[in-house]
Amino acid sequence: MNKFEQLGLNEQLLKAITDMGFESPSEVQEKAIPVLLANDTDMVALAQTGTGKTAAFGFPMIQKIDVNSRTTQGLILSPTRELCLQIANELKLYSKYLPNINVVAIYGGASITDQAKQVKRGAQIVVATPGRMKDMISRNMVDISKIEYCVLDEADEMLNMGFYEDINEILSHAPKEKSTWLFSATMPREVATIAKKFMKNPQEVTVGAKNAATSNVQHEYYVVGGRDRYLALKRLADTNPDIFSVIFCRTKRDTQKVAEKLIEDGYNAGALHGDLSQNQRDMVMKSFRSKQIQMLVATDVAARGIDVDDVTHVINYQLPDEIETYTHRSGRTGRAGKSGISMVIVTKSELRKIGAIERIIQQKFEAKKVPSAEEICEIQLYHLASKIKNTEVNKEVEHYLPAINDVFDGIDREELIKKMVSVEFGRFAEYYKKAGDINVSANSSSRDQDFSGGEGKVRYFINVGSRDGYDWMVLKDFLREQLQLGQDDIFKVDVKESFSFFNTDANHTEAILAFFTDFKLDGRFVNVEVSKNSRENSRGRGGRSGGGGDRKRSRRSDSGSSKSFGEKRFGKKGGKGNNSGGNNNGGNRRSKKRF
Ligand code: ADP
Ligand code: MG
Numbered sequence: 001m002n003k004f005e006q007l008g009l010n011e012q013l014l015k016a017i018t019d020m021g022f023e024s025p026s027e028v029q030e031k032a033i034p035v036l037l038a039n040d041t042d043m044v045a046l047a048q049t050g051t052g053k054t055a056a057f058g059f060p061m062i063q064k065i066d067v068n069s070r071t072t073q074g075l076i077l078s079p080t081r082e083l084c085l086q087i088a089n090e091l092k093l094y095s096k097y098l099p100n101i102n103v104v105a106i107y108g109g110a111s112i113t114d115q116a117k118q119v120k121r122g123a124q125i126v127v128a129t130p131g132r133m134k135d136m137i138s139r140n141m142v143d144i145s146k147i148e149y150c151v152l153d154e155a156d157e158m159l160n161m162g163f164y165e166d167i168n169e170i171l172s173h174a175p176k177e178k179s180t181w182l183f184s185a186t187m188p189r190e191v192a193t194i195a196k197k198f199m200k201n202p203q204e205v206t207v208g209a210k211n212a213a214t215s216n217v218q219h220e221y222y223v224v225g226g227r228d229r230y231l232a233l234k235r236l237a238d239t240n241p242d243i244f245s246v247i248f249c250r251t252k253r254d255t256q257k258v259a260e261k262l263i264e265d266g267y268n269a270g271a272l273h274g275d276l277s278q279n280q281r282d283m284v285m286k287s288f289r290s291k292q293i294q295m296l297v298a299t300d301v302a303a304r305g306i307d308v309d310d311v312t313h314v315i316n317y318q319l320p321d322e323i324e325t326y327t328h329r330s331g332r333t334g335r336a337g338k339s340g341i342s343m344v345i346v347t348k349s350e351l352r353k354i355g356a357i358e359r360i361i362q363q364k365f366e367a368k369k370v371p372s373a374e375e376i377c378e379i380q381l382y383h384l385a386s387k388i389k390n391t392e393v394n395k396e397v398e399h400y401l402p403a404i405n406d407v408f409d410g411i412d413r414e415e416l417i418k419k420m421v422s423v424e425f426g427r428f429a430e431y432y433k434k435a436g437d438i439n440v441s442a443n444s445s446s447r448d449q450d451f452s453g454g455e456g457k458v459r460y461f462i463n464v465g466s467r468d469g470y471d472w473m474v475l476k477d478f479l480r481e482q483l484q485l486g487q488d489d490i491f492k493v494d495v496k497e498s499f500s501f502f503n504t505d506a507n508h509t510e511a512i513l514a515f516f517t518d519f520k521l522d523g524r525f526v527n528v529e530v531s532k533n534s535r536e537n538s539r540g541r542g543g544r545s546g547g548g549g550d551r552k553r554s555r556r557s558d559s560g561s562s563k564s565f566g567e568k569r570f571g572k573k574g575g576k577g578n579n580s581g582g583n584n585n586g587g588n589r590r591s592k593k594r595f
Pocket of ligand 2: 053054153
């Protein structure tokens with residue numbers, strides 16, 4: 001019997017679940033669903049972002065609804081229009097085999113009369129933002145006097161956004177006798193207060209530590225001078241050619257400015273903030289979802305609705321004013337069982353905030369250095385080489401081959417490769433040629449753990465990456481297991497699409513290189529080499545002397561192939577097939593998309 005069946009879900013839901021490809025329930029689903037199905041009870045469920053809370057309340061609600069009645073029986077309140085739409089769409093997928101169920105989304109920025117019409121046609125489930133809901137109740141466009149189930153989804157966010165009064169008002173129109181289910185990622189005092197106010201003896205479901213950030217997110221910080229934030233951001237992006245990220249700024253103005261600069265510098269970036277029209281915001285989100293935008297620069301408020309699963313990096317361009325907000329930011333990555341990285345660009349004077357955040361998220365940050373120009377160039381070069389290797393040959397090229405062969409006549413393979421790579425890489429190398437070190441020494445005794453190589457540390461290159469199913473955690477586990485090393489022996493693991501880097505102390509180097517001579521995984525050679533930038537030169541600190549290289553803008557966009565480093569990297573990421581070695585290494589490779 002499949003694990004979803006054991007939860008007590010009915011035939012139609014099970015069929016839909018199979019169609020969606022969910023293999024087993026997530027923890028919050030496993031804990032909440034049977035309770036909600038079996039009882040009419042209130043519930044407070046706390047689980048991190050991306051753990052499948054929508055289904056945890058959606059499945060039971062759908063199963064409990066009387067499909068033969070057209071009365072509105074379920075109300076789901078959610079903080080943003082984006083989330084409303086997302087929840088409504090998920091519920092529609094869940095109820096695919098229950099054609100009589102009608103789910104209607106109600107939110108601001110769209111025609112209220114259209115929404116009222118949809119409700120009138122008979123919506124058993126209404127998913128709404130508090131603002132629009134209140135509005136429609138006051139105009140008698142929706143009747144919630146007979147609801148039996150009420151969900152407060154992302155309750156912490158709703159309160160953050162100041163919806164307390166609205167929720168209060170809305171619920172005064174709902175019957176006393178109903179079940180209220182509150183779902184939240186964190187449990188600040190305000191949430192506890194509404195739980196008390198609106199619920200009777202709620203059952204509690206907690207997944208992970210209260211208020212803890214997602215544990216498959218790695219937290220890193222980079223100390224730079226205040227004026228070097230943008231340069232640091234660029235370098236972080238350049239070291240991660242496959243980045244798909246949300247970048248947080250404190251103000252709308254900075255958000256707009258950073259996005260504009262990135263675009264000017266040839267990145268696939270976009271801005272999301274409250275000064276944009278709803279239409280503009282929709283366009284930006286659409287481009288982001290389809291990965292045409294790789295770097296979405298956003299304010300905290302605007303980013304609340306972002307629920308995109310594959311975000312690889314969250315970058316805190318500036319720390320939020322309220323450090324609690326950090327949890328929400330970092331929760332935008334590491335969703336749906338994947339791992340993610342949350343990076344913070346800080347100045348020396350802000351360093352103490354890192355400690356405060358660590359206490360809130362109950363996780364340690366890693367102090368990292370903004371990569372050097374050499375390191376970035378190395379990564380870009382490997383990336384380019386593997387991109388060329390993995391490019392599918394365009395059929396039309398055949399036609400021109402004879403003429404092209406003539407052009408290359410007399411040039412041997414090695415020479416040709418060098419030239420080809422140089423075409424793309426030249427501009428890049430030029431840009432970084434004179435770029436100096438922008439790291440600022442943290443100095444202050446408390447936070448001086450610097451993992452960035454230096455004396456006695458060695459950095460390695462390994463020819464496996466995310467397309468082989470690795471992320472930093474999986475690769476670290478894999479290496480530790482293979483090399484029989486301890487928890488902290490492998491560090492600075494950076495996984496790119498088709499290759500990765502990691503560090504160890506120098507005393508392991510010989511053994512590691514010996515181990516990987518002739519090492520095969522599923523018939524494929526796994527190659528480990530000492531990276532060219534292994535011995536990171538510890539240049540003069542605060543060395544902004546050479547910063548001119550960064551400043552002198554060599555636009556990547558100036559040759560017409562502006563997106564050469566960014567374009568379509570995501571488009572055809574068919575890499576999953578090459579899942580080499582999944583079985584050999586003790587199952588520590590997590591299966592994709594499954595909880
Ligand atoms: P949360 O509300 O906790 O942030 P969501 O409900 O939005 O998380 O779910 C995150 C993602 O995980 C969605 O894409 C959803 O379709 C997917 N998902 C939910 N449950 C499962 C499951 N049991 N197996 C695989 N994927 C799931
Ligand atoms: Mg959710």
